[in-house]
Amino acid sequence: MQLIWFRQDLRIHDHAALWHATQSGNCIALAVLSPEQWLRHDDSPAKKIFYLRQLETLKSQLNQLNIPLLIKCIPLWKDVPDEMLQLCLRLGINAVHANIEVGVNELKRDAQTQKNLEKHQISLELYHDQTIFPVGSICNKSNQPYQVFSAFKKRCYELLSISLPQGYPAIAQQKKIELNLELENTNISASTYMQSPASDQLQQLWPVTEDYALEILDNFIDSKLEYYQQERDFPHLNSTSQLSPYLNIGAVSIRQCLQAVFRKQNGYFHIDNIGQQTWLDELLWREFYQHILYQFPAVSKHQPFKSNTQKIQWRHAEQDLLTWQQGQTGIPIVDAGMRQMLQTGWMHNRVRMITAMFLTKNLLIDWRLGEKWFMQHLIDGNLAANNGGWQWCASTGTDSVPYFRIFNPVSQSQRFDKNGDYIRTWVPELAHLNAKKIHEPYAYEHDQALNYPQAIVDLSQSRKRAIEVFKAI
Numbered sequence: 001m002q003l004i005w006f007r008q009d010l011r012i013h014d015h016a017a018l019w020h021a022t023q024s025g026n027c028i029a030l031a032v033l034s035p036e037q038w039l040r041h042d043d044s045p046a047k048k049i050f051y052l053r054q055l056e057t058l059k060s061q062l063n064q065l066n067i068p069l070l071i072k073c074i075p076l077w078k079d080v081p082d083e084m085l086q087l088c089l090r091l092g093i094n095a096v097h098a099n100i101e102v103g104v105n106e107l108k109r110d111a112q113t114q115k116n117l118e119k120h121q122i123s124l125e126l127y128h129d130q131t132i133f134p135v136g137s138i139c140n141k142s143n144q145p146y147q148v149f150s151a152f153k154k155r156c157y158e159l160l161s162i163s164l165p166q167g168y169p170a171i172a173q174q175k176k177i178e179l180n181l182e183l184e185n186t187n188i189s190a191s192t193y194m195q196s197p198a199s200d201q202l203q204q205l206w207p208v209t210e211d212y213a214l215e216i217l218d219n220f221i222d223s224k225l226e227y228y229q230q231e232r233d234f235p236h237l238n239s240t241s242q243l244s245p246y247l248n249i250g251a252v253s254i255r256q257c258l259q260a261v262f263r264k265q266n267g268y269f270h271i272d273n274i275g276q277q278t279w280l281d282e283l284l285w286r287e288f289y290q291h292i293l294y295q296f297p298a299v300s301k302h303q304p305f306k307s308n309t310q311k312i313q314w315r316h317a318e319q320d321l322l323t324w325q326q327g328q329t330g331i332p333i334v335d336a337g338m339r340q341m342l343q344t345g346w347m348h349n350r351v352r353m354i355t356a357m358f359l360t361k362n363l364l365i366d367w368r369l370g371e372k373w374f375m376q377h378l379i380d381g382n383l384a385a386n387n388g389g390w391q392w393c394a395s396t397g398t399d400s401v402p403y404f405r406i407f408n409p410v411s412q413s414q415r416f417d418k419n420g421d422y423i424r425t426w427v428p429e430l431a432h433l434n435a436k437k438i439h440e441p442y443a444y445e446h447d448q449a450l451n452y453p454q455a456i457v458d459l460s461q462s463r464k465r466a467i468e469v470f471k472a473i
Helices: 016-022 035-040 045-064 077-091 104-118 149-162 199-205 210-223 225-231 244-248 254-261 274-295 297-301 307-311 318-325 332-344 349-362 367-375 383-393 409-416 421-426 459-471
Strands: 002-006 027-033 069-073 095-099 123-127
Touching (some): 002 016, 002 077, 016 123, 027 045, 027 077, 045 199, 069 077, 095 104, 104 297, 149 274, 210 225, 225 274, 254 274, 332 349, 332 409, 332 421, 349 367, 349 383, 349 409, 367 383
Parallel strands (some): 002 095, 027 069
């Protein structure tokens, strides 16, 4: 008997571990819920609810394949290896199949699980599934991992031009398996973890199912990809894929995304337009940060990629941090982004950069506090991507923006939200202002009745302060 262990890969199509497991015999599926571990990793309520809803749909899909799904609650990952061994012995499992996860704690959990199982002649088979290329496989001529995205991307382009990765075949229905009633009673309904007032709203904003994720992908490729490069930075436009939550829990695979990019080229690596290339580059940024997380595990331990930036003297400014968190900074584009995240669990990527750089440069507050806040509220919170993005903005990471290049949030707002449509959506108290005043209301409005705070910091002076602090190291 084979056990397929689902983690951040809640789908049945193009699934490496599932396919290999079903080729080796009858399968039982397992998902482990670890609420205490989720808290330690700052996973947001939105992300947990989204995951659990998708888990319920996966259970239904597996039932159609006659693959029973056990859902076990093991609060902390340190207890998973022993619990896994006991479960495998009770079920008569010969091998456990799972897709590799690259975080430090995940790798440690899997290594101990493998050690425990092998003592009883049970194998743990791990597969590369969440990245285009196996982590650790993209190296320079000195066999060292790339630390700069442009060189990493160039190597990826070379490999993709030789061959695009193919998806795994569809899974055939297996014979029905009758589980012992005692084991069935160990099932824990995912619905017991879904009690949240935000659940209904999230369900409307972010529907689940594998079919829905693939529909989003197809619609993006067919109607948005061509204009992606020109429109992706404008937050009031619906021009991005918004696939990140689905990629993050594995409702859609990275291979499916890559195949969709080149669908019109019949699966051959041939770039016909700048939109196609730009979105491919975004997929490779996602890839790059996962490789960095694997090759440089210190970044997942709250350490900066550039070690010398550990010396930066960040400000301890709790009130400024709270004001930023709640979207009350007096900088409209920053407040719009923070409120969008609080209400929907998602923020437009351009605005993520603006809000992150405002915190780390204009407020000179430690990037790790911002990274944590994003993880606690994003539906697509991903350690590698979130850490990589924050360190880029804070000038502490790979390919980080030079410390002296600091976004002016007002200029960014005027450029990418020219008419103020995005601001009006999320900062309604400014909706009555015209397209000129809305970006910096107090530069024109001196009416005390304006129900909006003054800017908490002078952008010019705070920019100078940040440059001096960074220059000092």
